[in-house]
Structures are given as structure tokens and as C-alpha cells.
Amino acid sequence: MFNDFKQDFCLTRAGYLLNHSVGRPLKSTEQVFKGAFFAPWQDSGREPWTQWLGVIEDFTSALSKLFNGQQKDFCPQVNLSSALTKIVMSLERLNREHAVVLMSEIDFPSMGFALKKALPASCEVRFIPKNLDITDPNVWDAHISSDVDLVFVSHAYSNTGQQAPLANIFAIAGDRGCLSLVDVAQSAGIISLDLALLQPDFLIGSSVKWLCGGPGAAYLWINPAILEHCQPKDVGWFSHENPFEFNIHDFRYRHSALRFWGGTPSIAPYAIAAHSIHYFAGLGASLLRKYNQQLIDVVVQEFDSELVSPRDAEKRSGTLVLQFGEQQAQIMAALTNANISVDSRSMGIRISPHIYNDMADIKLLLDVIKANR
Template identity: 70%
Template sequence: MDDLTNNHKHDFMLAPGSYLLNHSVGRPLKTAEAAFRQQFFAPWQDSGVEPWGDWLGIIELFTKGLSKMFNAPASEFCPQVNLSSALTKLVMSVARLQRDGAVILMSEIDFPSMGFALKKALPKNCELRFIPKEQDITDANVWDAHLTTDIDMVFVSHAYSNTGQLSPVHDIVSTAKSRGILTLIDIAQSAGVVPMDLAALQADFMIGSSVKWLCGGPGAAYLWVNSQHIADCQPKDVGWFSHENPFEFDIHDFRYHSSALKFWGGTPSVAPYAIAAHSIDYFCQLGSDKLRQHNQHLIELVANELDSELVSPREQDKRSGTMILNFGQRQPQVMSTLKSANISVDARSQGIRVSPHIYNDEADILRLLELVRTAVK
């Protein structure tokens, strides 16, 4: 495993210490700044021609990268500013979700922003239903029991940020399809570190971002729409780049773009996608399988040493790229010790979150364990 790390550690901008906060923000590539200057600034400052032709090429690189990473046509992806906005646009575009009595199912441990967006995007007489937080969302039987035939869509987080759990997405999608329920997968916490094959999964919709494991910074989110639904979706939040021909300039004639770009909207942001497209290309070459293997190896080292403190799943098929450690009353002391040693982690209600990336190695983990042992003596 160390050989894999040594091949990639030098590719990233790393401050002194150990950065284990990849569930929050991944570290940038050393080549990110130069790539950004070439793709974004050079067409703007080095030419007397307006730069939109080159800038829109950045978006094409971004969607092609997503296509390669998730095994789905580039035409099914649309850039978005963040997941909440993407979710709102999507729900308001699906007629089935805007009818009287529509029901969406999600877990009570989903990221709150997703619940906020869904509540506002649904009409007042619709229902947002929750799987209680006490129930094990890694268990396909739990989902099976809650996927009743009166549900119109199920919102599924592939990985859960505060618990380190991984949902059984293939089982959920299969069950939902058999009952006529739409599926929407949130991959904010799994993109890049847990392999996702959309052609095999055959979900209906997906939302994701680039800021965490893909190390692409904020502002480069995306919406994926299965081709079978693109024609039926009728977004309300549109702009000239949602148009079939943005440069037609006929204010009396709006026609939806034939691809997922119908969700794009007005004049697009470009800069975040220049950074993210470069980073996504790097991780496409690395491969999610390799990152997953390396991440799980490092988590396993901690799990073997701190089994009683590990509150996230012990089984690899149920855990995400993040482990949660709970030290009870000793937790403030552990956090203080790690912070003093420049070990970057954070804490939520379940415990301390630790997320090792490809640029972390066994030495980082052994140092973490050494400091924990010192703190809890």
C-alpha cells in the first residue's frame, strides 16, 4: 500500500502534519493552479477575442470527466453550483413530484440541507417521509420495509457524512424499481472513493460534488439524469443556457435543450469547473477502485487498534471512506492532542471523523494511533 501512496503523495499540496479531513474538503493538486491559469485566465488575458469559446470547452471537459468516472453518457450530466440547488431544480421539474399527495422518502440522518431543499421544492400538500435515525440504513431490509407503494421517489445518500455508513444502493434501486418508485442518489460523500457505475446501477437521478474526495474545490457540483427521463423533465429555473440553441436570441421562443443541460440556467460559472475538470481527470486515471482499496486499508489499521472506539461500521461493505471514533469523556483531550500535532480531523455528534485519502499513508495512521494512545492514558 505504501508504494501506491508514494506514487501519488507528491502530487498534492500538503501542509505539515496529517490531513484527514477529506470528508470535508480534499487537498488540491500541485498542478491545479497552472491548469487553472491555462484554461481559464489564458483565453481571457492573452487574446483579444472574447473567451467564451474556450471557457465552454472547460464545461465539456468537466462532463466528459464525469462520464468516464461514473460510466454514463456526458449528455446526461449538467453542471450545478451546489447539491441543494440541483435537488430543488430536479424536484420542481418532475410532474409526478409536483402533484397532490406526492411522497418522498429519505433518512433522518441525511445531510440537513437536502431535507431543507426538498421541503421547499415540494408543494405544501406533499409529504417528506423519514426513516427514523435509530434504524440501520446499511440494512437492505430496513429500506425494503419503508419503500411502500405510495412513495413517489426515494432519496438515498450513498454515504452518510456523520456516521460513516454506506447505503446498499443496488438493493434500494432494485426494490424501488420493482415498486414503481423513482430513485435519486446523493454521492457527495462517496464520489471518487467508492466506485459508482451508473450503467449498472440504473438509478433515475444523481447529484454530486467535486469538493471532497475529488479534490476539485467548491462550486463544481453536478446533476445526472437518466436518459429515459430527460425529455419528461420540465425545469422551471431556466436561462439561456437551458435553451436548445442559447445563441438564437428569440425571446418569444424557448425550447428545452435536448440533453441534461436543460437544467443549466443562465450565464454559467466557469472557474470552478476548470479546477474540478483537471482534478477529475487525475482521479479517473487513478481509478476509484485503487482509492477505495487504499482508503479501506488505512481505516482497517485503525479499526484493528481501536475496535471498541469505532462506532462507524466494522464491515467494509457497509462503511464509507470515513471512520467515526468515539472516546466518550476523553474526546476533548483527544481532539486537543491531535490539533497540537497538526493532525486534521473534526468531530460531530457521533464522534471524531477521520478520512484518509490517497496522499495519506501508514505513517499518518500510526502517528494518529500513537497520539490517541497518549491522550487516553
């Protein structure tokens, strides 16, 4: 069954296990991109914006299927840092003295950089220490205190392969009057997330990793219950209720998440990503995750003592992290020489099998590691 999916992707060789970084493109992407982006531009004597804006509709439609949310609540963004900055700057609650944002020390650094610069100088970015188990709801319970205004949580943590207990976190945050924002960059497409069920306040994500949609096609989602509390500062004519009104003296926010859109939009990245997201939304994240964890379990059985990621599959993301200590550089060199694509960070070697990987990829990985320990 999964060999059939393998035929859909551009795979130049065996051993590509770097899907936490960049997913492989669909073979059909180039043709779809030409039709959606170049054809309206090249083959018509009229301006192509009507067709191009249809690409954005297709992108947000794909996201609504993937996350079980309403299309109007999604807005395209250039990257996660920009999305996070726009959200923070739009909220009066976070633009007063001594507001508090809670996040983990193991969150992606760019998120911390963006928060610190977007918040007023008197505000605090408070960190859950990196030595605490971020998969434990009790850790979040102990740190989401009554003075926290926003809790920032990564659905999956890139350097540890851990998965956050989102349902618990959102419930705690809601009970304590705290806003919640989830980063799905490392989970979108590989771990199910049902917005209608979980109901965070905000979501930000990208398409480059498990969704195989390339860079530049990020997005944000706003819970409609909080939309009217969001007054974005970084706006443009596509944030306007009527972008084609062309009255410089009159600005009205859109009555949807597109109030965060801004100026003249990019189209090309979303043409690529929309096609890919539709593909994975059609398959369903639960199918991908089941297969991903089957392959990961084979590696875990061989290298249990080197495991950095959780042993409990329910607490794992789609990425497995193994730590080989002083042997790590030697093993990485051997894997590179064998044309196996993984990477190494301070916590260990990161391995991420996708739907187009198979047991042959895993066997090759295991053989090379064992031969070079």
C-alpha cells in the same frame, strides 16, 4: 507506489485526514487553471467564451469517465441543494398533492431543507428513523411503500461512515414504481459507482471532497429514460435548445441534461474540478478505496470498542467515525495541537485517509489518541 501519488498533491504537513470535508489540491491545478480560465481572457483580444465553454465540455467528459455514464446526461450545478431543488421542481409527479419523498434522518440536513421548500405544502418528506441500520436492504424494503414517489439516498453518510446498499435500493424502487435519486457527495472518487449498471433516475454530487476539485463544481445526472419527464422551472439561456437564437418569444428545452443548466454559467470552479476529476478517473475509485480501507483497518484494530462506523468493510464509506464519550473534547484538542486534521460531530471523531496519506499519518493519529485517553 502510493508515495508517488503523494508527490502530486499540495501537502503542507503530515496528518491531514479531513478528506470527507475538503480534499487537497493537485500541485498541477494552479497552472492548469491559469491555462484554462485566465489565458483565454488575458492573452487574446477576442471574447473568451468559446474556450471557456470548452471547460464545461471537459468537466462533463471527466464525469462520464468517473461514473461510466454518457457525457450528455451530466449538467454542471453550483451546489447539491440547487441541483436537488431543480430536479424536484421539474417533475410533475412531485408537484401534485400528497406526493411522498423518502429519505433518512441521517441524510445531510441541507437535502431535507431543500426538499421541504421545493415540494408543495401538501407533500410529505418521510424519514427512515436514525436508529435503524441504513446499510440493511431490509430497512429500505420496509420503508419504500407503494405510495412513495421518490426515494432519496446518500451513497455514503457523512456522520456515521455507513454506505447504502444502492443496488438493492434501486431494484426495490424500480419494482414499486418509485423514482430514485442518489447523493454521491461523500462517495465520489472513493467508492465506485457505475451508472450504466445501477441505472438510478437521478444523481447529484460535488467535487470538493475526495475528488479534490474545490467548491462550486457540483453536478447532476439524469437517466435519459426520464429526461423528457423533466421540465425545469429554474431555466436560462443555456437551458435553451439553441442558446444563441436570441428570440425571447421562443423557448425549447435542450435534449440533454443541460436543460437544467440555467443562465450564464460559472467557469472557474469547473476548470479546477475537471483537471482533478480526470486525474482520479484515470486511477479508478477501486484503487483508492482499497488503499483507504487498508489504512482504516489499522485504526479499527486499535479502537474496535469505540467504533461507530460498520465493522464490515463492505458497509463502510471512506470515513471512519470513532466515539470517545467524555474524552472526545480532550482528544480533539490533543489532535489539533499535534497538527492532525480531523473533525468532531455528535456521532464521534471523523477520520478520512486519502491516496496521499500513509502509515506515518495513521501512526501519528494513533499515538496521539492513545496518549490522551
